[in-house]
Amino acid sequence: xxxxxxxxxxxxxxxxxxxxxxxxxxxxxxxxxxxxxxxxxxxxxxxxxxxxxxxxxxxxxxxxxxxxxxxxxxxxxxxxxxxxxxxxxxxxxxxxxxxxxxxxxxxxxxxxxxxxxxxxxxxxxxxxxxxxxxxxxxxxxxxxxxxxxxxxxxxxxxxxxxxxxxxxxxxxxxxxxxxxxxxxxxxxxxxxxxxxxxxxxxxxxxxxxxxxxxxxxxxxxxxxxxxxxxxxxxxxxxxxxxxxxxxxxxxx
Amino acid sequence: xxxxxxxxxxxxxxxxxxxxxxxxxxxxxxxxxxxxxxxxxxxxxxxxxxxxxxxxxxxxxxxxxxxxxxxxxxxxxxxxxxxxxxxxxxxxxxxxxxxxxxxxxxxxxxxxxxxxxxxxxxxxxxxxxxxxxxxxxxxxxxxxxxxxxxxxxxxxxxxxxxxxxxxxxxxxxxxxxxxxxxxxxxxxxxxxxxxxxxxxxxxxxxxxxxxxxxxxxxxxxxxxxxxxxxxxxxxxxxxxxxxxxxxxxxxx
Numbered sequence: 360x361x362x363x364x365x366x367x368x369x370x371x372x373x374x375x376x377x378x379x380x381x382x383x384x385x386x387x388x389x390x391x392x393x394x395x396x397x398x399x400x401x402x403x404x405x406x407x408x409x410x411x412x413x414x415x416x417x418x419x420x421x422x423x424x425x426x427x428x429x430x431x432x433x434x435x436x437x438x439x440x441x442x443x444x445x446x447x448x449x450x451x452x453x454x455x456x457x458x459x460x461x462x463x464x465x466x467x468x469x470x471x472x473x474x475x476x477x478x479x480x481x482x483x484x485x486x487x488x489x490x491x492x493x494x495x496x497x498x499x500x501x502x503x504x505x506x507x508x509x510x511x512x513x514x515x516x517x518x519x520x521x522x523x524x525x526x527x528x529x530x531x532x533x534x535x536x537x538x539x540x541x542x543x544x545x546x547x548x549x550x551x552x553x554x555x556x557x558x559x560x561x562x563x564x565x566x567x568x569x570x571x572x573x574x575x576x577x578x579x580x581x582x583x584x585x586x587x588x589x590x591x592x593x594x595x596x597x598x599x600x601x602x603x604x605x606x607x608x609x610x611x
Numbered sequence: 612x613x614x615x616x617x618x619x620x621x622x623x624x625x626x627x628x629x630x631x632x633x634x635x636x637x638x639x640x641x642x643x644x645x646x647x648x649x650x651x652x653x654x655x656x657x658x659x660x661x662x663x664x665x666x667x668x669x670x671x672x673x674x675x676x677x678x679x680x681x682x683x684x685x686x687x688x689x690x691x692x693x694x695x696x697x698x699x700x701x702x703x704x705x706x707x708x709x710x711x712x713x714x715x716x717x718x719x720x721x722x723x724x725x726x727x728x729x730x731x732x733x734x735x736x737x738x739x740x741x742x743x744x745x746x747x748x749x750x751x752x753x754x755x756x757x758x759x760x761x762x763x764x765x766x767x768x769x770x771x772x773x774x775x776x777x778x779x780x781x782x783x784x785x786x787x788x789x790x791x792x793x794x795x796x797x798x799x800x801x802x803x804x805x806x807x808x809x810x811x812x813x814x815x816x817x818x819x820x821x822x823x824x825x826x827x828x829x830x831x832x833x834x835x836x837x838x839x840x841x842x843x844x845x846x847x848x849x850x851x852x853x854x855x856x857x858x859x860x861x862x863x
Binding site: 362395398425426427445449469470471472474477481482483507509511515517518519521522523524525526527528529530531532533534535536537538540541543544546548550551552553554555556558559561562563566567568569570571572573574575576579581582585586588595596598599600602603605606607609 | 644658666677678679682701720721722723724729732734735761763767769771773774775776777778779780781782783784785786787788789790791792793795796798801802803804805806807808809810811813814815819820821823824825826827828829831833834837838841842847848850851852854857858859861862
């Protein structure tokens with residue numbers, strides 16, 4: 360079965376690697392950045408195609424583009440027998456024009472930032488199709504890539520995406536804030552590594568609500584106030600500290 | 612060398628286990644909760660002692676009590692040859708009365724919440740002593756417990772503790788918030804586990820600033836606004852979302 364990809368970013372790389380390994384045949388690649396696109400084409404065996412109008416074949420066309428590009432790109436693709444499939448958690452399936460008969464979503468629940476391709480085998484994939492047959496077909500494809508495939512509609516997928524933003528983007532940012540703070544005092548952030556390792560290991564084994572420790576959990580206002588004073592020159596982190604401490608204190 | 616402990620919580624357990632294994636001899640244990648204290652005494656070979664006035668021996672007396680109890684407990688201990696040692700990141704060494712000649716801090720940079728004792732071997736320990744000899748001695752003891760011992764004064768230790776609160780307590784709370792959100796939509800939080808695992812693994816391998824993804828990093832105001840709308844019935848989480856997104860957008 361043939362497939363094409365629009366986009367040549369980190370997700371496109373991981374997707375192409377996984378699809379090639381699963382026996383799908385690369386057809387066209389298009390990318391706004393032609394140089395990246397041509398390198399990508401060479402690496403994975405695609406034909407670089409400048410004009411989206413020529414994306415006309417059976418099989419699958421994956422949109423691995425920014426969320427705000429999905430609608431425009433899908434609109435430019437010609438009517439064909441291909442299934443048009445975007446990969447965003449936060450965009451509804453309805454962003455793909457109904458002129459395409461078979462519309463789908465394949466959302467890998469992972470953060471694609473590091474340059475190396477990520478194996479999708481252990482990555483949960485949420486799929487959705489415009490009708491029963493399409494859903495069955497994208498589901499079948501996803502099952503070849505990953506051990507964990509889930510069917511959710513756009514509404515629930517958006518909630519999952521929101522939860523992922525909280526768990527991944529926000530946690531990652533807290534680590535950055537915490538490392539930056541240590542570096543201000545010439546302390547090597549390495550000192551936090553064992554704590555961070557145990558934080559997530561424990562959270563995956565126990566209920567994070569039960570694991571909660573710290574001044575906010577103990578409602579130790581004296582320590583909280585001292586921390587807020589210590590952050591008086593970093594208003595942004597002070598605000599983060601205040602809001603999260605309040606949220607911890609108020610949570611059940 | 613003899614040692615005593617005041618307190619019978621999770622830290623006291625891990626400390627007693629590690630000290631016994633390192634050849635230190637348990638002497639007295641005192642705990643406000645006498646039942647817990649007596650169980651603890653039996654488990655680790657201490658004598659339960661109700662009166663702090665009787666804590667009079669050579670060696671070490673560890674205060675594994677709440678931050679706000681350190682000053683009072685240290686005040687009640689008799690003058691002796693023992694080194695009085697608290698274990699808090701956020702409390703200055705000066706909370707221990709100067710009537711005690713040898714004052715110290717042994718702060719294990721770890722979250723002690725799960726009931727099982729934690730091996731201190733891989734836990735960084737920050738030590739401080741009231742004078743050169745005391746520092747050397749608490750440093751020597753800490754080195755028997757852990758592979759990573761650091762000497763920091765109270766000022767820097769407090770900054771490390773603040774960073775640990777951000778990295779551990781706040782991250783853990785975000786996981787709780789994210790799991791709670793999913794459960795509202797009947798989605799099993801298990802779906803987030805691979806993402807969380809990679810979040811922390813990556814952050815320990817790369818710079819978390821470089822790893823940052825998501826709508827706030829992309830300054831994708833449309834998705835941010837939609838997420839804020841999706842959280843309109845959860846004002847507390849909405850506020851957390853807003854403040855962290857702002858902090859990500861503004862960070863370099």
